Structures are given as structure tokens and as C-alpha cells.
Amino acid sequence: MSNAMSSLQTNDLDAFWMPFTANRSFKQAPRLFVEASGMYYTTADGRRVMDGTSGLWCVNAGHCRPEIVEAIRKQAGELDFAGTFQMGHPKAFECASRLVNIAPPGFDHVFFGNSGSEAVDSALKIALGYHRARGNGGKTRLIGRERGYHGSNVGGTAVGGIGANRKMFGPLLAGVDHLRHTHDHDRNAFSRGQPVHGADLADDLERLITLHDASTIAAVIVEPVACSVGVYVPPQGYLQRLAAICAKHDILLIFDEVITAFGRLGAPFAADYFGVTPDIITSAKGLTNGAVPMGAVFVRGEIYDAFMQGPESAIELFHGYTYSGHPLACAAAIATMDVLQAEGLLTRASELASYWEERVHSLVGLPHVLDIRNIGLIGAIEFEPIADAPGRRAHARFLEAFRRGILVRATGDVIALAPPLIISKDEIDHLIGTLGEVLQSVA
Ligand code: PLP
Numbered sequence: 001m002s003n004a005m006s007s008l009q010t011n012d013l014d015a016f017w018m019p020f021t022a023n024r025s026f027k028q029a030p031r032l033f034v035e036a037s038g039m040y041y042t043t044a045d046g047r048r049v050m051d052g053t054s055g056l057w058c059v060n061a062g063h064c065r066p067e068i069v070e071a072i073r074k075q076a077g078e079l080d081f082a083g084t085f086q087m088g089h090p091k092a093f094e095c096a097s098r099l100v101n102i103a104p105p106g107f108d109h110v111f112f113g114n115s116g117s118e119a120v121d122s123a124l125k126i127a128l129g130y131h132r133a134r135g136n137g138g139k140t141r142l143i144g145r146e147r148g149y150h151g152s153n154v155g156g157t158a159v160g161g162i163g164a165n166r167k168m169f170g171p172l173l174a175g176v177d178h179l180r181h182t183h184d185h186d187r188n189a190f191s192r193g194q195p196v197h198g199a200d201l202a203d204d205l206e207r208l209i210t211l212h213d214a215s216t217i218a219a220v221i222v223e224p225v226a227c228s229v230g231v232y233v234p235p236q237g238y239l240q241r242l243a244a245i246c247a248k249h250d251i252l253l254i255f256d257e258v259i260t261a262f263g264r265l266g267a268p269f270a271a272d273y274f275g276v277t278p279d280i281i282t283s284a285k286g287l288t289n290g291a292v293p294m295g296a297v298f299v300r301g302e303i304y305d306a307f308m309q310g311p312e313s314a315i316e317l318f319h320g321y322t323y324s325g326h327p328l329a330c331a332a333a334i335a336t337m338d339v340l341q342a343e344g345l346l347t348r349a350s351e352l353a354s355y356w357e358e359r360v361h362s363l364v365g366l367p368h369v370l371d372i373r374n375i376g377l378i379g380a381i382e383f384e385p386i387a388d389a390p391g392r393r394a395h396a397r398f399l400e401a402f403r404r405g406i407l408v409r410a411t412g413d414v415i416a417l418a419p420p421l422i423i424s425k426d427e428i429d430h431l432i433g434t435l436g437e438v439l440q441s442v443a
Contacts (some may be wrong), residue, residue: 008357015276019152023279031402036063037422039427041407049402052431053409054420057227057259058290061339062422068291076155084112084325092325092429099287099296102262102337102346104271107281107298116258116284117151119295120221123280123377124155125319126299127219127252134304136250139199139218142173143208143251146181149228150221150256156314159221161371162229177212179220180204183232189197189371192232192357202242205251210420214249221254224270228259230414231373231380239276246279252303253278258295262286263340263421265376266350273376279303289336294329345421349377355425359432360417368393379417400438406431 013027032044039062041049054060061068075091082089096110103110111126113119119235124142127373131139142158144150151157158173161181168171188195205220224239226232247288260270261283267273269298271281280303284295323329340346349356355377361372361378371382383393391412398410408415419431 005404013249017322022108038062038064038413039423044215047405050406050419050427050431050434051317052401052406052417052419052435054286054418055290056285057264057418058285060262060264060286060421061289061336061343061345062420065339066334067288067339068289068332068335071331072291072328077332079327081395082327083322089325089327089330090332091327093333095325095330096335098337100298102268102270102341103298104277106277106300108301109304110298111293111297112321112329113284113297113321114254114293114326114329115151115295116155116282117153117295118121118321119258119282119284120159120256121155122219122319123254123256123282124159124219124296125279126297126317127254127301129317129319130252130303130306131218133309136215138215138428139250140211141175141177141217143177143179143205143217143220144227145179145222145226147183147229147232148178148181148221148223148226148256150223160229162218171221175216177208179222180224181232182235182238183294184235185371188235190361192361193375196234196236199237199241201235202238202245205242205245206392209249209251214251217249217251217253219252220246221256223256223258224260224274224276225265227378227416227418228411230382230411231375231378231416233345233373233375234274236418239274241279241286243276244267252280254280254282256282258282258284259286259418260376263346263349264418266347266353268346287336288329288332289339291336292326292329294326294333296333319352343422352377352423352425352428354376356428359428363436363439366436369439377418381415381417381435383413383415385413388402396442397435397438400442401435404434406434406438408435 033041034044035042084092099110100108111122113122142159144161146161147162150160154172158176161178182198182201184198243253255278257270265273269360282299288294357374360374370384370385373380386392394410394413394415401408
């Protein structure tokens with residue numbers, strides 16, 4: 001029995017209020033991982049489970065990579081904590097420099113937080129501060145998109161577009177509006193990669209500009225690929241059109257790349273993959289391979305420079321976290337970048353993408369499959385919902401997949417897949433083959 005399990009016997013499961021979880025039913029039949037290595041988790045009862053979701057879209061280089069483990073271990077014994085408010089430590093600067101070297105050209109500066117949610121709220125505040133610093137204090141409105149997910153802090157929930165995440169909490173922020181989502185099942189079902197139809201949906205931003213006036217709008221935030229809510233791949237030309245409209249109206253475009261950054265699509269960032277340059281990029285998750293919490297906001301030089309005004313002794317941005325640039329997180333991020341670069345993982349998904357696409361789309365025609373979507377090393381299978389029980393069909397398949405030894409993610413009536421970027425073709429066959437058996441076997 002693992003150490004983690006033996007200590008659990010003396011506790012019970014009640015105290016931990018689990019996030020985004022049906023606490024009561026989970027605690028009746030818990031699913032617990034106690035170890036992980038490479039492509040696999042080990043459960044508390046000793047079963048190996050192939051990780052089809054990179055943990056929660058974060059373990060891009062595979063689990064417990066020795067180089068990353070060692071870097072964290074070493075850092076913990078050398079410098080456990082040093083703040084970055086009016087103080088510093090070398091790893092934070094080294095980490096930021098490494099990251100801007102990987103980022104798309106022009107993204108010269110990085111602000112650190114501890115999660116995707118903090119990266120998003122930091123990005124929104126930076127966008128507001130940027131306009132104010134340039135004398136455009138009236139630009140305060142933030143535009144998200146229906147079905148978008150930008151984390152669970154107040155700003156991210158407000159610009160997010162998932163009804164279930166919002167309705168329990170009220171409006172949260174004033175001055176927020178949303179673009180229409182880009183999903184068009186009738187015209188685009190079973191698209192391979194980017195759907196053909198829907199670039200014109202970007203013009204919805206013009207509608208909001210007409211309604212509110214550009215002089216009131218600070219920023220638009222979108223996920224280049226909306227992953228958490230069920231994998232919506234942007235229609236061809238959509239992001240280009242959105243960027244053009246933003247530029248025309250001096251509205252900052254924020255790409256939330258918490259999932260897509262660091263190789264998920266086959267390029268270092270989705271901005272590289274789509275050839276579209278936003279003004280701000282948020283990232284987290286794969287930044288440290290999931291091993292230490294960290295988020296990072298990348299900004300272009302013009303944005304940073306807009307804040308660098310007034311006396312040199314003045315603080316330019318009144319924002320930050322105790323753990324911004326935490327030594328352990330920086331050590332983990334540097335080691336992660338070493339691994340990703342040494343093994344070509346920032347672009348490996350591009351080599352696997354067409355094989356992946358074929359295999360994911362081989363599930364067409366299985367019971368209740370309504371749509372299949374893919375891009376890079378991401379896949380999604382959407383099911384016809386059961387009347388009056390939305391989400392139940394995908395959840396049942398998630399449970400059966402776990403029983404058969406693969407971890408997939410259920411979101412709404414979608415099963416999402418995003419395996420570690422180290423996956424082999426044989427492992428892709430195993431993952432999709434097992435999922436196919438699951439889809440055949442569950443009613
Ligand atoms: N933004 C996007 C696009 C995400 O997918 C997520 C998490 O899934 C977040 C933000 C929030 O990240 P975190 O859970 O690290 O706060």
C-alpha cells in the first residue's frame with residue numbers, strides 16, 4: 001500500500017470540499033491516484049490508468065519527469081521563498097527571460113501569478129491599467145465570449161461564458177459583455193481541424209461596438225481554442241478577423257492560452273499556430289508541467305512601456321501576489337522548458353496531429369455520437385444528451401473509461417482528450433481503441 005493511502009485511512013474524505021466535483025457521490029465511491037509516471041497514473045487500488053487528459057490539461061511532458069522533480073527538490077533546499085515585491089531572486093528573472101524567448105515575437109515581458117485564474121485576472125487588470133495610463137480611462141468594458149472559460153476568480157468568471165459557473169454568483173462585475181460562441185453544429189459537425197464556416201461570427205464584435213461604443217471597451221478575451229467547455233475549434237479566419245476589428249478600435253485582444261500554450265497545438269503558442277498576434281497572452285498549466293502552481297501573463301513591449309511613466313522610484317503596477325515568481329515554480333518552469341525544448345515537444349503535436357485526427361474520427365458512427373472535433377493533440381466527442389439529464393451520458397462514459405484504465409475528461413455531454421505530448425502512436429491506438437469499446441458498451 002502506498003504511503004498516501006495509509007495516511008488516508010486515518011482521515012476521512014469529508015473535510016476536503018472538492019472543486020467542480022459532485023462531492024457527495026464522489027465520496028461514496030472515490031477515485032484516487034497515488035502515483036504517476038510518464039503516460040500513466042496508478043490508482044489507490046494499484047491499477048495503471050493511461051492519462052488521456054494530461055492531468056487537467058497540464059502535464060504536457062508526461063508525469064514525474066526526473067529533470068523537473070530534481071529541479072524542484074534542489075530549489076526547495078536552496079531558496080524556499082523570496083518575495084518579488086521590491087526584492088528579487090535570480091530564478092524569477094531567468095525564468096521570465098527563458099519564457100519570452102519562446103513566446104511569439106514582441107512579447108517581451110512576463111508577469112507571474114500562481115494559476116490560470118490569476119493570470120486571467122492579472123491580464124484584465126493590465127488591460128484596464130494600460131488604457132488609463134494612456135489617458136483613455138473611459139475604456140473599462142471587458143468582452144468575453146459565450147461558452148468561454150477563463151478560470152474561477154471574479155474577473156475570469158465574469159468574462160467567462162459558462163452559465164453553470166456564473167448563475168450561482170450573480171453578475172460579479174459590471175461592464176462586461178459577451179460575443180456569440182463559435183459553435184455551429186449544423187454547418188460544421190465532424191469538421192477535421194478548423195471548421196470552414198463561421199469567420200463572420202467575429203463581426204459580432206462590431207455589434208457590441210455599435211451598442212457600447214469602442215471608447216468604452218478595454219479588451220476582448222477569448223481562448224483561441226475553447227477547450228474546457230467542450231473543445232470548440234475556431235472557424236477558419238475567425239481569429240484573424242477578430243484581431244483586425246480589435247486593432248481598428250484600439251481594443252486589446254487577450255488570448256487565454258492557459259491550455260494551448262507550450263505545444264498543445266503543435267506550435268509553442270496558439271498565436272504562432274494560427275498566425276494571429278494578440279496584445280496579451282495568459283498561460284499556466286503546462287508552464288511547469290503541472291508540477292508547481294504557476295501562471296504567466298505575456299505582454300507586448302508597448303503595453304509594458306505604457307506603464308513605465310513618472311519618476312523611476314514610482315511603482316508602476318499596483319498588482320501582484322505573495323507568490324509571484326515563487327522560486328519553486330520558477331525552477332519547475334525552467335526545467336519544464338528544458339525538457340520541452342530538448343525533446344522537441346513544443347512542436348511534436350504537429351507531427352502527430354494527422355494520425356491523431358484519423359484515430360479520433362474513427363469513432364464516428366458509434367452509439368449517440370453527435371459530433372467529433374480535433375486540433376493539434378486535442379480531441380472531443382460530443383454525445384446526444386439524455387432528455388432532462390444533460391451531462392449524464394458523457395459522465396457515464398468517463399466512469400466506464402476509468403474502470404477500463406483510461407482517464408478522459410467529461411464536460412457537459414462531451415468527452416475531451418488531450419494526452420501528454422510524449423504519447424506514442426501505439427498509445428494513441430490504445431487510448432482511442434479503449435474509448436471506442438467504452439462507447440460501444442455504455443447505453
Ligand atoms: N483559462 C483557461 C483557458 C483554462 O482552461 C483554465 C483552466 O482550465 C483557466 C483559465 C484557469 O486556470 P486555473 O484552474 O489554473 O486557475
